Amino acid sequence: MSRIRVGVVGAGMISQVEHIPNLLRLGELFELVGVADPSRISRQFVTDIHGIANFETIDQLFDQRLDAVVIGSPDPLHHEQVLAALALGLHVFCEKPLCYSLAEIAEIVAARDAARKIMQVGYMKRFDPSYRLALASLPGTSSTLRAVSVEVNDPDAWPFIAHQPYRRGTDIPKDMIAVVAAKQKRQVEYAIGVPVTKLAFRGFTGAYSSALIHDVNAVHGLLDALGVPDGEVVGAQIFANGDGGQGAVKLLDGQALWTMTHLTVPKLADYKERITLFFDDASLELEFPSPWLNHHPTRLTVTTSDGHTLSKKDLRAGYAEAFVEEMRGFWAAIVNGDPVVNPPEHAARDQELLLGLTWQHLATAPFD
Template sequence: MDNVRIGIVGCGAIAQVHHAPNLKELWHLYDLNSVCDVSARAAAHVAARFDVPAHFTDYAAFLASDIEAVVFCQTDPKTDYVLQALDAGKHVFVEKPVCFNLDEISAMVSAQERAGVVGQAGYMKVYDPAFEVVAAEAADMDVRFVQIHHLHPTNDLHLAQFDVQRFDDVPAAVIQETVAARRAALVHALGTAPPDGVARAFFLLSGSMIHDLYGLRHIMGVPTRIHNVDIWQEGRAVTFQVEYANGARCNGTWIDLPDLWDFKETLEVCADDKRVTLKYPTGFSRGQLSEVTVQEIDANGTMVARTPAIDWASAFIREMQAFHGCIREGRECRTPLSEVHHDVGLIINLIKSHLGNG
């Protein structure tokens, strides 16, 4: 197999729990040659822990190292770094949130097209075998109603199950620049500086509920209308209802319950005669499977429930296998950067609808 020489930008939790170990597990597809972080200690730690030959704090030097593809999983915003990589001719895998406004994703897609490289969004749930089962079931349904329900504890509860090392050597100026850049991207997206609670909701939609939104798009398409949006608990809770082209509606809920261990994220797809329910584990887990239940009326008129067997393959592993296939075999990308504008635009419109100017 022709291995892809790859590097990682961002050596925090998602790199330590998933991307670095997964790329090493995929030794027959990737050579993990470099890592980069603004924290010198984080970069050195990940390089030593996962046997990576080179580590950097200088991003230009990282791009000039022996890599042809980059995984971006650093603190947002990522746009400037992604654009530099694309201009350098690198294939890019961009963790969610890819970006925060439509001009940013437009610039990424244009740069990708100029470079003629692969651009893949880190939309891992599309690659979850359980999601594929649900999408196949839904394809034959006359869907009338969809519900997404996301009860989210603090990630620290689940990260405590892993050996995630954190470091305090990030320069203060870098932290200030990052905070300012996030704020600027938010204002650019909305055209105004929203109240703090609304800003918090914008970022939670972009960083967490984005999984539910892109999943819905893959099953239902792009919503045609927003009926209502409510942001409450100072931005720690969001509820909304949207409508699709076939008249079906979706109720969505995201609630921050920081001290509750039990993570809950569910997707329900309903027709008159069938309901398919998908239950996800937290993204900060390894080896836990999503669960699918299908309820319907059989040929004898009896209500039956079945639980399809789910393949054990990790969604995080499968998305990297797909990325390799796009690069080396020219396969069509299932989660291309060119489709991200649908999700970014929906989040912007949900927030604007709440503010009364959508």
Template sequence: MDPVSIALIGCGIITRSAHQPALTALGGRVRLVATVDTDPEAARHAAEPFGARVTDIEGALADPAVEAVLIATPESCHAEQVIAAAKAGKHVMCEKPIAPTLEEADDMIAACDAAGIVFMVAHSRRFTRRYMDVAADLSSGRIGQVRLVRENERRPQGFGPGGVQTFRPGHWTGDPKQTLGIALLAGIHEADIINWFASARPVTVVARHAVTTPGNQGVPDFLSFAVRFDNGAIGTSEIGRMQPPGYPAVHQLEIYGTQGAIRARDHDCQSLVRHDAAGAHHPESLSLNLSGGQTYVRQLAAFVDAIRSGQTLAVTPQDARLALAVTLAAIESAETGRRIAVKAAS
């Protein structure tokens, strides 16, 4: 079977740390043929290991050698880029969140459906082994009916390749014109996990958010929210990515059902902690968080399988839209102090 030829649109942190290693790991099943980025050096750096060419988005979408695109740009760019790719007949894997608004998400889904192409939103935790195992347990009825799902996330300042400082001037995550903040950068993950494990329709959301980063231009970097589902289940999450330096990257999951419970958290998996005058250091945090035992390889493989064999996507565009609906309701609740109804698909 011929490899799927891919153009990378967006060559920043998540591409360098996750998508490029996945492309390498899949070897003969995929072939990177082009890279696109507003930073020519980033595009060149991504292209060189694969012998790909550097181009612009128009060039990538016009290239008959490009069969699919992997979009890893800020959420403010997603709708325009996904719709353009669909009109060009390219299959699309787009980083989460699907879009910053439900209207844009609906337009993207409609364009991809009309074009008959595969459209997958990269909710990577659907491909993280422990979450896959949890989903299997819940499907089997192991803990009965789910009543509470709690998924919390903590990360230190500068967590990630190169120690990039987010939520600060000079980086897109600190620009209120480009992002709505922690809710769409990270809370979208938690919303998707909560929806997935509750297996019910989210009805209302209450939330609070805050700006905690010195120099932050008003982009919320902390969020706490609670979701009520139509079957009475509750989902809660608390996300902060500006913990003190050296703090481990930690995801904490708890699920309580009528016949049992499930718990999982990152730092149970870490075998090494170093201590010095500056405090504790957790050198495995980054690799565990980003690779997750082949998380991004499984994700890309699922995209390829959907293209080549029509395999059903583990996370559908409608799943991604529902996670967005919950997250946007959390933002509105945090801004207004009111309980907000989750907007259903039109």
């Protein structure tokens, strides 16, 4: 069995709570060499907890004879860091959103092809055992599909990581934060291509590209299993000061409608995330727990009826952790040549839809 030497870029929440513990848990597959982060507080905390090396810069990490890198840095840094890793001949796993613009993703696809390396995007729901079972348990076909519904209310991570060892890096220099913020502004303006209001900026980077993007990717996989082609954006609104994002996509020339809503409710310690597919005579529902909770399986329910007699069937696929399984998938793609789940082409498809939602919002509320 080949063991991969891997480094982690970014010692923030996703790396501290998920990626670093999971890579260590998969010690038979990965040798975790170290983590790079500009925050001394965060990177030293990781060292104190896990005993791994830490580095201030990405270049210092890349000098450690790596085979692969896991990128969990702030979103505006993904593009340059992925390209730098591929240029050095490293396999790359990068958290979502891969990039804000389709052009930047196209650059990554070209760099991946030139390097002939694995590039995987961090959509862990595709590895959820219940999601994978849902793909094999769809109670209808494209000809009977009537609607797809996505509903999410989310307080963000705070209620679900309080029991986890985590330390926020509060020592990053203000000028470095300003540089990243300016880079994000330029990237968003480039991606959208039209003047962007403050509300649209917050909604595009938050509710859409940071939150609903997971559900967009998951629904795309379900629609692919049904053979349903991509649809047409027919409605979108960003609301609640950018904490809320809503959209509607017409499918199959209007035979079906896909609606989606994400709302951050910052002071309500409750999380609900549901993806429901409605067919002529049945429904399938995935109810996800907060992604920060381990050992909380996603609930998969198929509902049918015989006249007035209703039948609800709960399907259980196991207790494997999606975040762990996506790392197994990354390893298997590198070592065994398994198909890459969530290549950058998938990220481009998802981002194209999110851009479409943002353009639709701007068309109806250009001066918000």
